[in-house]
Amino acid sequence: MNVIIAYLDTxxxxxxxxxxxLEAKTELQTMMEDAYASLIAEGRTENEAVGQVIRDFGxxxxxxxxxxxxxxxxxxxxxxxxxxxxxxxxVAAAAASAPAAQSQHPPVTMEEARGxxxxxxxxxxxxxxxxxxxxxxxxALISLPTAADSGALPIDPxxxxxxxxxxxxxxxxxxxxxxxxxxxxxxxxxxxxxxxFTPDAGVSHWADELAQQHERARIxxxxxxxALWILSPAPxxxxxxxxxxSPNSGLWSVGGVVLVLAFVAAxxxxxxxxxxxxxxxxxLTGGAAAAADDDGEHNVIGVIAAFYWPLLTAxxxxxxxxxxxxxxxxxxxxxxxxxxxxxxxxxxxxESYRRSRR
Numbered sequence: 054m055n056v057i058i059a060y061l062d063t064x065x066x067x068x069x070x071x072x073x074x075l076e077a078k079t080e081l082q083t084m085m086e087d088a089y090a091s092l093i094a095e096g097r098t099e100n101e102a103v104g105q106v107i108r109d110f111g112x113x114x115x116x117x118x119x120x121x122x123x124x125x126x127x128x129x130x131x132x133x134x135x136x137x138x139x140x141x142x143x144v145a146a147a148a149a150s151a152p153a154a155q156s157q158h159p160p161v162t163m164e165e166a167r168g169x170x171x172x173x174x175x176x177x178x179x180x181x182x183x184x185x186x187x188x189x190x191x192x193a194l195i196s197l198p199t200a201a202d203s204g205a206l207p208i209d210p211x212x213x214x215x216x217x218x219x220x221x222x223x224x225x226x227x228x229x230x231x232x233x234x235x236x237x238x239x240x241x242x243x244x245x246x247x248x249x250f251t252p253d254a255g256v257s258h259w260a261d262e263l264a265q266q267h268e269r270a271r272i273x274x275x276x277x278x279x280a281l282w283i284l285s286p287a288p289x290x291x292x293x294x295x296x297x298x299s300p301n302s303g304l305w306s307v308g309g310v311v312l313v314l315a316f317v318a319a320x321x322x323x324x325x326x327x328x329x330x331x332x333x334x335x336x337l338t339g340g341a342a343a344a345a346d347d348d349g350e351h352n353v354i355g356v357i358a359a360f361y362w363p364l365l366t367a368x369x370x371x372x373x374x375x376x377x378x379x380x381x382x383x384x385x386x387x388x389x390x391x392x393x394x395x396x397x398x399x400x401x402x403x404e405s406y407r408r409s410r411r
Contacts, residue, residue: 056103056262057085060255064113068126077120085110100259104163107255111163161250161337163259169242170263170333176235181325186228188318191366192311193220199307221366245336257338264334267327274327278320285316365389 065078085106092102110116117123194217200206201213208216239246289309369385 056255056258057089057106058082059258060107060111060253061085063254064111071125074122074125077122077125080120081110081116100262103255103259104167107163111255158244158249158251160253161245161256162253163256165242165245165250166256166260166333166337169239169245169337170260170330172238172242173329173333176238177326177329179231179235181322183228183231184325185318185322186224186231188321189314190221190224190228191217191369192314193217194366194369195314196307196311199304203304205304248336248339252338260334260337264330267330271327271331274324278324281316281320281323285313285320288312288316361389 061078061082065074068074088106088109089102092105093099097105113126117126194214197206197213197217198210201208201210206213244250289306289312292305292309365385372385
């Protein structure tokens, strides 16, 4: 019901608050509340009822004849007889400036908002899977050459490196294809994704309620993810300290590095799908500002992961081939994994705090 009241306030905000307009606003509120109650009685959900009411009564120009305020919402010149000659100029100026003060883009509709939310819900696992693949892509390249060099795998170290590189490229390719496939789902809502719309009070309230419904799950996912990222170096440290006397200590250390990647990937797999409603609310309530913010900050962990691990792989290969340092170059991975875990945990915590302060 608060959504309907907020939507009404937005509808009438551009017009003079004359006694007749206030009376019409009250009449329209009664009509909308009656329609809302009827829809709820039919078994509709609250969100469905609000959306239907806004679709049926949300265009003031269409319902103005029924309310008897067609003249009041006409262009500013026609309001002069109702406000007096002395106030006609200020009213005209206010009416002219109201559209200019808003965004040049048309308002987002409830249909667009619902479709955008459904699209984000559909693609949430594809996006998270792609990011997880990016993080895990170096795992085979890290482990196979060391396993082959130690005799744990009956293949040549060079062949193991080639297999690892092939696995890395394959995982990255699958991840990129998953990201590209999301464009098909989001294409009908490109102007929403790009922020080319004026936020609407009714839609904003609906989006905020949607986010609140899923906020507890998002916070739990964030807590688990941050815990995994902080604990990600633990297996590596345990293997290094406990297995340093083992003849296969290098293999154990590399196994620890792979587990670090697995911890980081698990945190991302838990967090990213749970944040879809929060993302929808930020975009629909912020418009162009949220789009710019999203491009710069949202999913920053996934963006970092997309280039961080391939870059680390290039460093590893360059050091190993140029310096013939296959026995020591593996230290790139624990150092890089610890750094990524710190970046991911700190970035997520900072972003969550910043959002809460808005």
